[in-house]
Amino acid sequence: METKKILENFYGNYDEDGRLRSQHGMVEFLTTMRYIERYLKPGMQILEIGAGTGRYSHALARMGYHVDAVELVEHNIEVFRQNTLSVEEITVTQGDARDLSGIEDNCYDITLLLGPMYHLFTEEDQKKALSEAIRVTKSGGIICAAYCGNDATIVQFCFQRGMIQNERYRSLIDPVTFKAGSDPSELFQLYRREEIDALMASFDVIRLHFVGTDLATNYMRDTIDAMDEEMFQLYLQYHFSVCERGDLVGASHHFLDVFRKG
Numbered sequence: 001m002e003t004k005k006i007l008e009n010f011y012g013n014y015d016e017d018g019r020l021r022s023q024h025g026m027v028e029f030l031t032t033m034r035y036i037e038r039y040l041k042p043g044m045q046i047l048e049i050g051a052g053t054g055r056y057s058h059a060l061a062r063m064g065y066h067v068d069a070v071e072l073v074e075h076n077i078e079v080f081r082q083n084t085l086s087v088e089e090i091t092v093t094q095g096d097a098r099d100l101s102g103i104e105d106n107c108y109d110i111t112l113l114l115g116p117m118y119h120l121f122t123e124e125d126q127k128k129a130l131s132e133a134i135r136v137t138k139s140g141g142i143i144c145a146a147y148c149g150n151d152a153t154i155v156q157f158c159f160q161r162g163m164i165q166n167e168r169y170r171s172l173i174d175p176v177t178f179k180a181g182s183d184p185s186e187l188f189q190l191y192r193r194e195e196i197d198a199l200m201a202s203f204d205v206i207r208l209h210f211v212g213t214d215l216a217t218n219y220m221r222d223t224i225d226a227m228d229e230e231m232f233q234l235y236l237q238y239h240f241s242v243c244e245r246g247d248l249v250g251a252s253h254h255f256l257d258v259f260r261k262g
Contacts, residue, residue, distance in 0.1 A: 040063075054084070074094065139262070
């Protein structure tokens, strides 16, 4: 089954908006927004590539920014449009992160690539998506790219849920390094920081932040979801204070790489 069809089947039956609105999902969302907001200035033009149902695009449009969004999956585009308010200065079109040829060079002040790297399974495709995001961003502009973490999945899915004993999953995991391989049927490509560093080495960019956007959160979802507002705010304060620490970031389920175009 082709990758696009697999993604359509998955996202047609998965509530991504709901995940980011749960209390534990809000940690990833609020952390990502916190870093985007560091670089926002009035009048900036924003592009979100692989916008999904538009959680980030809508949030930024409702803050008064012009946002253009590109999304591959028709179901997500339908939900995106349903969620659009009349006050939003926002567009959404169908497109592939690997080929943004309909967009000119150097158009956007901030470009978000918060979903596509999850679902690209070859280095060639990964570099195409990064290259396109960089190309359409203005010189000196900001790009934010998100990734799924390898080791959080190994710990939680393979060991906590016991899937390491499943022959199919075991065949995907290096028995020495425990680096997981993937393909479209598994939906998600998993990364370690050194792999992301290697992808970025060929681009003329300056890294500003490398962030674990959820760190410990998904290991204790029930605890996070049960917190009252005071405790949740205290947890966020802790999380924000440690989410760039090099000794912790590799344990995160999601990474955010924030860099400036040269």
